[in-house]
Each structure stands twice: as C-alpha cells, then as structure tokens.
Amino acid sequence: MHASAAAAVRPTRAPVPAPVAGFRPDIQGLRAVAVGVVLLYHANFPFMPGGFVGVDVFFVISGYLITGLLLREALRTGRVRLMDFYARRIRRILPAATVVLVATLLLTVLILPRIRWQQIGIEAGGAALYIVNWIFAGTTDYLNADLAASPIRHFWTLSVEEQFYIVWPLLLVALLALLRRRGGRHAPASAVSRSQLSVAAGAGALLILVPSLLWSIRYTADAPAPAYFVTTTRLWELAIGAALAVFAHFVERIPDWFGRLLGWAGLAGIVAASLWYDSTAPAFPGAAALLPTLSTAAVIAGGMGGRAGRGVGRLLSLGPMRWIGDISYSLYLWHWPLVVFGTYLLGGELRARWGLAIVLLSVLPAWLSYRYIEIPFRDWNRVKRSVAASLRAGGLLVAATVAAAATVGVAPKATAPVVELGDRKLGAEALTDDFSDDSIASFSDAGRPVDVVADGFLPAAIDAREDYSVVYRNGCSLRHEHTEPNGCVFGDEESDDTVMLVGDSHTINWIPTMIELAEEHDWRLVTHTKAACSFADVPQARDGVAYEECDSWNRALIDEIDTLDPDLIITAGATTRAVMDSGEVAQDEHRVRLLAEGLGERWEQMDEAGIPVLVIKDTPMMASDAPECASAYPDRLTVCATPRGEALDERVFPELEAAADADVELIDMNNWVCPDPHSCAVVIGNVFVWRDSHHLTATYAETLAEPLEAKLRGTEAGAEILFDGRREISRGRACR
Known part of the structure; x- marks a missing residue:
C-alpha cells in the first residue's frame, strides 16, 4: 500500500526489543510538568518567569514518541508508511485544534474589537494550515511590539511540530532507500537490516540536530524575535527526542543508579529553567534552550530500562500527574485563548490571581475536549477504516477552519463605511488659521474629545x-538587529540645503511632516532612524539588557554624518528610553539624568563639528492603544481620550534638560497634538491622530506641516538655514 511513499526494512523473526516500546506513565507526568509551567507562566505567576520552557519540553517528548512509533512500525511491518503516519496525525491532532480555532474565531467576533479581527483571521488560517509560526516570525517587529497578544499565538508550536513531521519521515525514508541501494543489486528488494535502520535513523537525527542547533544559536543572536518562532531554529529540539529514541537500546543499558540520578537531575533542570529564566536571560531558543531540552531528555532516559515507575518516575506516574498529562494537549489549546479574552475583559491587565483562575477554569473545556473530541475522533471507525477516509476528514476540517478564518478576517474592512470629507480643513489645519499662535486658547473645538465625530474621520480606526x-x-x-545606517532621501536630491532627521521611532513621527516641507521648499531631506534607539552618546538598553546594536548604529551614524555634512540635524526621541550604567539598567531619576547627559553630549558633538541641531520635544503618551479603543467604542470616543496631565504635563522630558545644557534650540509641538486643556483626543479635525499609544498616524503628521514650519521659522537655526538661504558657517572639527 502506497509503495512509492514507503521505505521497507526486513521484518525481524525473533523477538527484538523495539525502540521505546511500551506505555511510559512517567512521560505522561512529564507532559503534566510541561503544560503546568506554561500555564503558570501565562497566568503571570510571579515565581515562574521562565515557564515558556514547557514548550521545549513538549518538543523533546514529541520527537521521542513519534520517532519511536516510526521505528517500531519499520521493525514490525518492514515499512515506514507515510500516508498512514499522516492519517494518524490527522486523527490525533486536527479535531481538537479545529474546535479550538473555530471557538476562538467566534469569541473574537463576540468580544474583541473589530480592528483585531483581520489579523486574527489571518493567523487562524495559518494555524489551520500549520504555517502560523512563520506568520508570527514575519510580523513580530517594532511596529506591533506593543499590541495585545493574539489568541492564536500558541498554535506556533503545533506548526513547528507538524513541519518537523513532514521533514523527518521523508528524510528517514530517503536514507533507508540510499542504504538499500548501497547494499548492492543482490540485496533483497525493499529490505534493510535492523542495524541499517539504526544507522540511517541516527544519521538522519544528527543531520537535523546539529545544523539546526548551530543556526539557532546564530540566528537567535542576530534576530531573537523571529528566531523564537521559525522552524529552523527549533528542529534540533525535536531531533534531540528523535535521537534518544534511535539510540534507546544503548541508553537502556546505563546502570540503575545513574538512570535515577539522570531522572531527578532532569526534572531539577526543567524546574530551574522555569524559575530562573526570564526576559533578561540569554536570547531564546539558542544555546539557552539546551538546559530544558537536555533536562527533558535526561528524564526520559532515566525512565528507560524498566525504571519508569522508580525514582523521579514514581512522582511523575502519580494518578493526578497522569490525568493532567492525558488532557495536556487540549489544556494547552484551550488555556491561552481564555487568557487572552480574559485579559481583554479585565481591562488589559492580568493579575496573577485572575490568571490562575482562568487557567484552572480552562481545565473544564480541556477535559470535555479530551473526552468527547480527541478520544472519539481518534477511535472513530468511519475515519479509521482507511487512510483516504482520514485524509478526507482532515481536508474538510482544514477547509472549514480556513473558510471561517477568511470570513472573520475580511468582515471588518468589507463592512467599513466610506468616509468622504470633501474640502473640509483636516487635522491641525482645523484648529486655527494662525499657525504662528499655538496657544490652546486660540484653538477651535476641533481638538476637543467627543463621543462621535461629525462626518466621520480618516483613517478609519481599523486602518x-x-x-x-x-x-x-x-x-x-x-x-x-541592524547596525549599518541606511538612510532615505526625500525632497530635492540635488538641493544645496541638506536637512538630516535622525533618531528613534518618535523621530519618525515627524518624517511625513518634514517630507511635506522638503517638497515645498526644495530641501534635501535625509532620514536615519532605528527602532528604540535614541541619537545619544550613552549605552542604551532594550528588554532589560544592553542594546549593543543601538550603540553600534550610533557610532556608524557619526561616520555617515561626517560624509554627508548636513546643514542641519533635527532629532526627537522617546523620553522613556532605557540606558545602561556599569552593566546594569539605570532606574528612575538616575536613568533620566544619564539619558539627558547622553543626549546633550551628542548634540554638543554636532555643534563642535559646525552642524546645528534642532530638537523636537517628545509627543504625548496615550493611556491606551488608541485604534483598538476607538474600534471597541466607536460611539464613545471620549473613553479613549487621556487626561492631559497623564499624557503630557506630568511626564519627565530629559531632552529639556539636555537642550538647556547643550544650548540647542527646542521645538514644542505638543499643543498641536493635544490641543485641549483637559484631555488628549484620538481624533482632531476629522483625522485620527494615533496609530498606537505613542506614534502619530502619517495622515495627522502631514497636517502639522504649517505649524511646524512656523516653529522652524521661529528658531535661529531654522530661519537662517532653511528659509533665508544656505548658511555661511565654517566647519569645526570632524564629528568623531
């Protein structure tokens, strides 16, 4: 059956110990440990900051058990029947996953704002096709770093596993076929010995394990966010389990005392990683994942040779542990969507007590799923009767999920109203006719928060x-991860007046505005920006560790400025930027002082090189994600406004102190971003202001061109350089 997709081995006549044969109750308990630490981590349990390693434990277990099934089938029947293998995977995995995905889509429509439907629909479709890990890897960047977690996010692990189970059996079949050919033309057709099976499987496991581990270490160091999700950085973890299954007949021979020691040491390693790893640990997976994966392998190895019920196996084989292990798959599937929806309903913050309550509540749907979906479908004779029946059932389940995901994904924009504003004054232009006067008292009511905006606004909240x-x-x-400056040029590329805009994403707030001015006044505008990296002479930090790529970029940018020799530098930056001090992340007032000093030193360096600097004060900080809030409360937009004191007046701005010390001119545009004396609105003059909680939409930024021009004309550097012809200032020494 399916001879073209099968590799054969010579069936053994005498009883031969099959690889990893027999039920292992301790492995069921190990699954309970894995899902337990994941649940506690997702519940924000304070003493389990590294609970994400439970995923790595699952990977090793899965690689071990599935490889054991493949090898036992080869020894028992003489074949590795791929289609039969995939049919079993369909019956085991798809039914529960389909129910959870469809239920998650339904809850998304019932609970979450419409702005989130499209992305969740895309992710659900990717999860149904087992490619969602690549979707997360491709969309995990600075633009969406502050967005709420997806209720589909945990499906990335299933995608990695199923991709492994496409690669691994095919590789095993290919290696077996190669060995048969090397046996010569007198070898029995479609047959290899058991020793050849071990050689082929061992070579295959190492062929996956070693390159994937090396790549994981390299790529995790270069790009930790996407590296966390991609299959290539995770294959080695499943391959550890596969290799353990292949070489089980050697591992079983270890002394009993050593096996027990391995088991306890392995469990201790998993617990240690769960307790000690956190956001400040080395980038994951990389080499840091060796601790939980090798610890898992140690527990499995320790239970071989009849030791599954002794030592640590006795603990793992207890009834409650085995029961949790039985439902662990469904529990993993159900708990995370409930955590995400619960967090949203609780106002966006999940305290540990509520998190624990939610994960405990998830046991009920998990048990129901295990009892009435997993087991019945797996044993349903109508589906089990043939490989074709299983494949058809799997195809129908995938198609149904993709259809539901597509419906949810396209619904928001397909039903969004079309807004036509005609010749109305938009954005900042609707505030006043006198752009030289930016006092709040001179503004119209266009910036006052209202529940409903007459005639609508652009862009729509979902856009x-x-x-x-x-x-x-x-x-x-x-x-x-990038360190080499890569600038953009706008306006008149041949102009004699060159303005450079440099800094982090808060500098990017002003790029649409400056492009408008550059095109109008024929400037050459050059932009150099980097995510979460201020233009400052101070070691910076990100995610609790040194941000070395930022420091490297700052050094390289100095060389770029030397080469470009701009007439003026304009910069802005987030006031919350973290900095390092003596190997530690600076805190509170000390952080503010160090950041102010670093900013001032960089600006003085430019001034000594004869390059004037203008600084734009940082923009307000909204209390919530403005587009999501507006999507959730389209008829109560005042809910989305933030008190002016919280957003602006009560904040500390290190650039104010830095500008005073460095004697550089500072521009304050915040009355144009928050023109009401009491609250910062999400819509001003029929234009939506925010694309998250602290970045402006490009549409609103473009409407700020005239008030920013008035501000620039009011500065000495701006008036002389940008509007009164090219400056006549002799250069000082080089920037460096």
Whole structure:
C-alpha cells in the first residue's frame, strides 16, 4: 500500500526489543510538568518567569514518541508508511485544534474589537494550515511590539511540530532507500537490516540536530524575535527526542543508579529553567534552550530500562500527574485563548490571581475536549477504516477552519463605511488659521474629545495601524538587529540645503511632516532612524539588557554624518528610553539624568563639528492603544481620550534638560497634538491622530506641516538655514 511513499526494512523473526516500546506513565507526568509551567507562566505567576520552557519540553517528548512509533512500525511491518503516519496525525491532532480555532474565531467576533479581527483571521488560517509560526516570525517587529497578544499565538508550536513531521519521515525514508541501494543489486528488494535502520535513523537525527542547533544559536543572536518562532531554529529540539529514541537500546543499558540520578537531575533542570529564566536571560531558543531540552531528555532516559515507575518516575506516574498529562494537549489549546479574552475583559491587565483562575477554569473545556473530541475522533471507525477516509476528514476540517478564518478576517474592512470629507480643513489645519499662535486658547473645538465625530474621520480606526511613514515600507528605518545606517532621501536630491532627521521611532513621527516641507521648499531631506534607539552618546538598553546594536548604529551614524555634512540635524526621541550604567539598567531619576547627559553630549558633538541641531520635544503618551479603543467604542470616543496631565504635563522630558545644557534650540509641538486643556483626543479635525499609544498616524503628521514650519521659522537655526538661504558657517572639527 502506497509503495512509492514507503521505505521497507526486513521484518525481524525473533523477538527484538523495539525502540521505546511500551506505555511510559512517567512521560505522561512529564507532559503534566510541561503544560503546568506554561500555564503558570501565562497566568503571570510571579515565581515562574521562565515557564515558556514547557514548550521545549513538549518538543523533546514529541520527537521521542513519534520517532519511536516510526521505528517500531519499520521493525514490525518492514515499512515506514507515510500516508498512514499522516492519517494518524490527522486523527490525533486536527479535531481538537479545529474546535479550538473555530471557538476562538467566534469569541473574537463576540468580544474583541473589530480592528483585531483581520489579523486574527489571518493567523487562524495559518494555524489551520500549520504555517502560523512563520506568520508570527514575519510580523513580530517594532511596529506591533506593543499590541495585545493574539489568541492564536500558541498554535506556533503545533506548526513547528507538524513541519518537523513532514521533514523527518521523508528524510528517514530517503536514507533507508540510499542504504538499500548501497547494499548492492543482490540485496533483497525493499529490505534493510535492523542495524541499517539504526544507522540511517541516527544519521538522519544528527543531520537535523546539529545544523539546526548551530543556526539557532546564530540566528537567535542576530534576530531573537523571529528566531523564537521559525522552524529552523527549533528542529534540533525535536531531533534531540528523535535521537534518544534511535539510540534507546544503548541508553537502556546505563546502570540503575545513574538512570535515577539522570531522572531527578532532569526534572531539577526543567524546574530551574522555569524559575530562573526570564526576559533578561540569554536570547531564546539558542544555546539557552539546551538546559530544558537536555533536562527533558535526561528524564526520559532515566525512565528507560524498566525504571519508569522508580525514582523521579514514581512522582511523575502519580494518578493526578497522569490525568493532567492525558488532557495536556487540549489544556494547552484551550488555556491561552481564555487568557487572552480574559485579559481583554479585565481591562488589559492580568493579575496573577485572575490568571490562575482562568487557567484552572480552562481545565473544564480541556477535559470535555479530551473526552468527547480527541478520544472519539481518534477511535472513530468511519475515519479509521482507511487512510483516504482520514485524509478526507482532515481536508474538510482544514477547509472549514480556513473558510471561517477568511470570513472573520475580511468582515471588518468589507463592512467599513466610506468616509468622504470633501474640502473640509483636516487635522491641525482645523484648529486655527494662525499657525504662528499655538496657544490652546486660540484653538477651535476641533481638538476637543467627543463621543462621535461629525462626518466621520480618516483613517478609519481599523486602518490606523497601517497609516505609518513610508520609511517603514521602503526598509530604511532599521529594525533592532541592524547596525549599518541606511538612510532615505526625500525632497530635492540635488538641493544645496541638506536637512538630516535622525533618531528613534518618535523621530519618525515627524518624517511625513518634514517630507511635506522638503517638497515645498526644495530641501534635501535625509532620514536615519532605528527602532528604540535614541541619537545619544550613552549605552542604551532594550528588554532589560544592553542594546549593543543601538550603540553600534550610533557610532556608524557619526561616520555617515561626517560624509554627508548636513546643514542641519533635527532629532526627537522617546523620553522613556532605557540606558545602561556599569552593566546594569539605570532606574528612575538616575536613568533620566544619564539619558539627558547622553543626549546633550551628542548634540554638543554636532555643534563642535559646525552642524546645528534642532530638537523636537517628545509627543504625548496615550493611556491606551488608541485604534483598538476607538474600534471597541466607536460611539464613545471620549473613553479613549487621556487626561492631559497623564499624557503630557506630568511626564519627565530629559531632552529639556539636555537642550538647556547643550544650548540647542527646542521645538514644542505638543499643543498641536493635544490641543485641549483637559484631555488628549484620538481624533482632531476629522483625522485620527494615533496609530498606537505613542506614534502619530502619517495622515495627522502631514497636517502639522504649517505649524511646524512656523516653529522652524521661529528658531535661529531654522530661519537662517532653511528659509533665508544656505548658511555661511565654517566647519569645526570632524564629528568623531
């Protein structure tokens, strides 16, 4: 049956110990440990910051058990029947996953704002096709770093596993076929010995394990966010389990005392990683994942040779542990969507007590899923009767999920109203006719928060996230891992007046505005920006560790400035930027002082090189994600406003102190961003202001061109350089 997709081995006549034969109750308990630490981590349990390693435990267990099934089938029947293998995977995995995905889509429509439907629909479709891990890897960047977690996110692990189970059996079949050919033309057709099976499987496991581990270490160091999700950095973890299954007949021979020691040491390693790993640990997976994966292998190895019920196996084989292990798959599937929906309903913050309550509540749907979906479908004779029946059932389940996901994904934009504003004054233009006067008292009511905006607004809330500067689309705003400056040029490329805009994403807030001015006044505008990296002479930090890529970019940018020799530098930056001090992340007032000093020193360095600097004060900080809030409360937009004190007046701005110390001019545009004396609105003059909680939409930024021009004309550097002809200032020493 399916001879073209099968590799054969010579069936053994005498009883031969099959690889990893027999039920292992301790492995069921190990599954309970894995899902337990994941649940506690997702519940924000304070003493389990590294509970994400439970996923790595699952990978090793899965690689071990599935490889054991493949090898036992080869020894028993003489074949590795791929289609039969995939049919079993369908019956085991798809039914429960389909129910959870469809239920998640339904709850998304019932609970979450429409702005989130499209992305969740895309992710659900990717999860149904087992490619969602690549979707997360491709969309995990600075633009969406602050967005709420997806209720589909945990399906990335299933995608990695199923991709492994496409690669691994095919590789095993190919290696067996190669060995048969090397046996010569007198070898029995379609037959290899058991020793050849071990050689082929061992070589295959190592062929996956070693390159994947090396790549995981390299890629995790270069791009930790996507590296966390991609299959290539995770294959080695499943291959560890596969290799353990292949070489089980050697491992079983270890002394009993050593096996027990391995088991306890392995469990201790898993617990240690769960307790000690956190956001400040080395980038994951990489080499850091060796601790939980090798610890899992140690527990499995320790239970071989009849030791499954002794030592640590006695603990893992207890009834409650085995029961949790039985439902662990469904429990993993159900708990995370409930955590995400619960977090949203609780106002966006999940305290540990509520998190624990939610994960405990998830046991009920998990048990129901195990009892009435997993087991019945797996044993349903109508599906089990043939491989074709299983494949057809799997195809129908996938198709149904993809159809539901597509419906949810396209619904928001397909039903969004079309807004036509005609010749109305939009954005900041609707605030006043006198752009030289930016006092709040001179503004119209166009910036006052209201529940419903007459005639609507642009962009729509569901489109606001994608309303960002062109520098994101053309790749010249650097992501975290990049260090070489890659600038964009706008306006008149042949102009004698060169303005450089440098800094982090808060500098990018002003790029659409400056492009408008550059095109109007024929400036050559050059932009150099990098995610979460201020233009400052101070070691910076990100995610609790040194941000070395930022420091490297700052050094390289000095060389770029030397080469470009701009007439003026304009910069802005997030006031919350983290900095390092003596190997530690600086805190509170000390952080503010160090950041102010670093900013001032960089600006003085430019001044000594004869390059004037203008600084734009940082923008307000909204209390919530403005597009999501507006999507959730389209008829109560005042809910989405933030008190002016919280957003602006009560905040600390290190650039104020830095500008005073460095004697550089500072521009404050915040009355144009928050023109009401009491609250910062999400819509001003029929234009949506925010694409998240602290970045402006490009549409609103473009409406700020005239008030920013008035501000620039009011500065000495701006008036002389930008509007009164090219400056006549002799250069000082080089920047460095």
